[in-house]
Amino acid sequence: MDALNLAILFTVDLLALFSVYLIIDIGLNIQQGITGIPNFGILFAVAGGAYITAGLSTRLALPILGIQTNLDPISENVSILQLVNPVLSSHPVTAILLFVLFLIIGGAAGTIMGLIASAPAIRLREDYLAITLLAFGEILNVIGAGYTPLIGGPPGVDLPDVLAWAGEYRFYAASFVLLLVAVIIYAFAGYVIKTPFGRTLKAIRDNETVARALGKNITHYRTASIMFGSLLCGIAGSLWAMYSTAVTPTLARFDWTFLPWLMILIGGMGSNKGTLVGTAIVVTLNKLITYYKYAFVGILPFDVIWLNYLLLGIITILILIYRPEGIVKETSQTRQPSARKTASKQG
Amino acid sequence: MELISIPTIVGWLTYSAFLSLMALGITLLYRTTKVANFAHASFVTIGAYVTYTLTVIFSSNPYAGLPVAFCVVGIVGLAIFYSVLEPLRRRNSPTVMLMIATLSIDVLLTGVINIHADYLTNIYAVPSRNILLSSSDFKFLGQPGILFVALGTLALCTAGLYVLLNFTTLGIALRASMENPQLAQAIGINVSMMLAISWFIGGGIAGVAGALIPLWTEVNPAIGTILLASMFCASIVGGLEQIYGAILGGFLLGLFDVVGTSDLASILGPWVAFYEPVIPLIVLSATLVLAPRGLAGISIRRKK
DSSP states (O other), X not given: OHHHHHHHHHHHHHHHHXXXXXXXXXXXXXXXXXXXXXXXXXXXXXXXXXXXXXXXXXXXXXXXXXXXOOSOTTTTHHHHHHHHHHHHHHOHHHHHHHHHHHHHHHHHHHHHHHHHHHHHHTTSXXXXXXXXXXXXXXXXXXXXXXXXXXXXSTTOEEOOOTTGXXXXXXXXXXXXXXXXXXXXXXXXXXXXXXXXXXXXXXXXHHOHHHHHHTTOOHHHHHHHHHHHHHHHHHHHHHHHHHHHSEEOSOOOHXXXXXXXXXXXXXXXXXXXXXXXXXXXXXXXXXXXXXXXXXXXXXXXXSOTHHHHHHHHHHHHHHXXXXXXXXXXXXXXXXXXXXXXXXXXXXX | OOSSOHHHHHHHHHHHHHHHHHHHHHHHHHHHHOOOOTTHHHHHHHHHHHHHHHHHHHOOOGGGHHHHHHHHHHHHHHHHIIIIIHHHHHTTOOHHHHHHHHHHHHHHHHHHHHHHHHHHXXXXXXXXXXXXXXXXXXXXXXXXXXXXXXXXXXXXXXXXHHHHHHHSHHHHHHHHHHHOHHHHHHTXXXXXXXXXXXXXXXXXXXXXXXXXXXXXXXXXXXXXHHHHHHHHHHHHHHOTTOTTHHHHHHHHHHIIIIIIHHHHHHHHOGGGGGGGGGHHHHHHHHHHHHOHHHHHOOGGGOOO
16 A cells, blocks of 8 residues: 555656656757757756746736735745735636746747747757757856846745645646646647648758748748747746746756757657657656665765766667667658658669 | 956966867867767866866875876777767767767766765765865966966967877878868778877867866866856857867957956946856857858868
8 A cells, every 4th residue: 555655656746747848858859850950958948937937926926816015026935925825725716827827928938038049040050059059058047046036046936836726635736737738738749740830840850952942931930940849848847837836046957958858869859759758768767766766875975866867878878879760760741751862862 | 447457367368278278179079070079068077076086195286187187088088989979970870969979978977077076075085076276276476376387288288289280190190080081081091090089189188177177266066067158159269160269269258258257347246247157158149140151151061
C-alpha cells in the first residue's frame, strides 16, 4: 500500500513536469525539427513567460478580486498573498479565469520574446544564430535579478495560487490541469504540422531555394515559426510559474535549454510523436535520478546531483553518434518528396 | 569626474587579454572543425581548477600551473576530438548536431568539474568555490603581476601560433586542412590528425587562460559559463574566419565591458553595473547589424 501510494505520488509529480516540458519541446520541435532554426535560446521565451506572468500576477489579481491594499505587490508580496489566496480558494471560477488570463499573458510574453529572437534568426546562418540565441537566453536572468519591479530581484516573487480551489487535492488537480493544457497543445501542434503552413515550414527546412522559387516568403515563415514556438515556450513558462507559485531569476540553461534539446533529439526531430516519446523518457529518467540520488549520499565524496550531468551528457553524445535520427523517425506525408529528392540528385 | 583612471585601464587590459586568449581558441577550432565549441566554457574552468588544485596539493606558486593547465586541457581537447567530434565528422553530421555535441560535452565537463571541486573540499578540507589567489600574486611597477603575465601569455600564444602556422611544415599542413580539407586529404595530409592537433592547441590556450583566472577574479565551477557569451562575442566581433581577429575582438569587447560599465555607472548611477552581462549581447547585436554580410555570409563556411 505504501509503495503504491509512493508510486502514485511520484507519477502525479512527474506528470506536471512532463506537461511543462512537453509544451516546451513541441515549441522547440516546431523551430528546430520542422523549420530548421537551431534555437539554443528557448530559455529566453520560457523565462519571459515565467517572469512576466509572475511580475503581473499579483498586480492583476488585486483589482480583479476587488481587494484594496496599500501594500506593494512585489516587495510586500507575501503579506498580500495572505489576503489574496483565501479569496482565490473560495472563488474557483475567478481562479480559473485568472489561470487562463495568466496563460494568455505567458503566451503573449513568449511571442514577444520570439519576435525579438527572430531579428537575428532571419539574418544569420546556423552557427552564428545558435551562438547569438544561446547568449540571448541568459539576458532575462540578468534583467530579472537587476530590475526589482519585475520579479523582486534575486529573492524572486510568489504568485497567487490560482489552483488553490482544489483544496487538499491541489497537488493532483495541478498535474491534471497542466496535463490537460499539454494534451490540447500536443493535438493542436500535430494539426498545425499537417496544414499547408506546417508543410511550408518543412519545405523551407529541406530546400530553401525551392521554397522561395515556389513563391514562399522565407522571412515571413521563419519569423512565424519562431513566434509560434516561443508562444508555446511562454505558455510553458507561465504554467511552471503557476504550478510552483514562486519564481526566482535563476532559470538555468541546463534545465530549460539543454534538457529540451536532449528530449527532441532522443524522440526524433521533426516528429510530433517523437517529441512526446523523448519528453517522457528524459523527464522520467531525470526524475528517477534525482529521486534515487539520496541513496548515494555519504557513499560518494561529492554531491550526487553532478552524476546527472555526467549521465545526460554521455547519453546525448551516444545518441548523436549512434542514433542521430532519434527513436521515432519523421514520417514523410507523401511518397512524392523522396522521389523528387532522388530526381534532383541525379539531375 | 575622471572617466579613464589607472585601475580602469589595468582592468581593461587584463580582462581583454583573458577574452582574447579564450576567443583565440574558439576561432582556431571554428576555423578547423567548423564548429562553435560551447565546451570552451568548461575548458577555461578546468584550467582554473588545475591551478587551484596544484596550489592546494603542492602549495606551489599559482603561475607554475600554466604549463600543466596547457597540457591537461589540451589532452581533454584531444580526447573530445577523437571520442566525439571525429566519429560525428565521419558521419557527416550537420552543424547543428556538432553544436549539440559540444553543448553536451560542456554539460558532461561541468559535472566532472563540480565533482572535482566537491572532492577537493571533502578530501583536502579546503574551499573549492569562490576561490581567489590574487593575494599570492607579485607586484610589478605597483600593478598586480597578473596584468603583465596575462598580456605576456597572450603575446606568447599569438607569436607561437603565428610561427607555427607560417614557418613550419606542420603549420602549412594545418592551414591546408583549414582551407580545403578534401584537397589536403588528396595530397596526403592526415586531416584528422591536423584537426586533432588544433584541438590540442585550442584546448591548451583555453586552459592557459583559465589557469590565470584565479589570480584575477573569483573562481567557481560556473566561471567559464559566465564568460561564455563574452568569449564568443569577442570571437565573432573579431571575425570567426580570422584567427588574429580574436585578439582585436577581445580588446574591443573588454573596452566596452570594463571602461563602458565603469563610465556609465559613474554617470547614470551604480545600478548600471547590474546589467554588465548584457554588454556583450549589445556589442554582438551591433556587430551583426553593422556587418551582417561579413559575419553571416563568409564563404569559408558555405557548403557546396
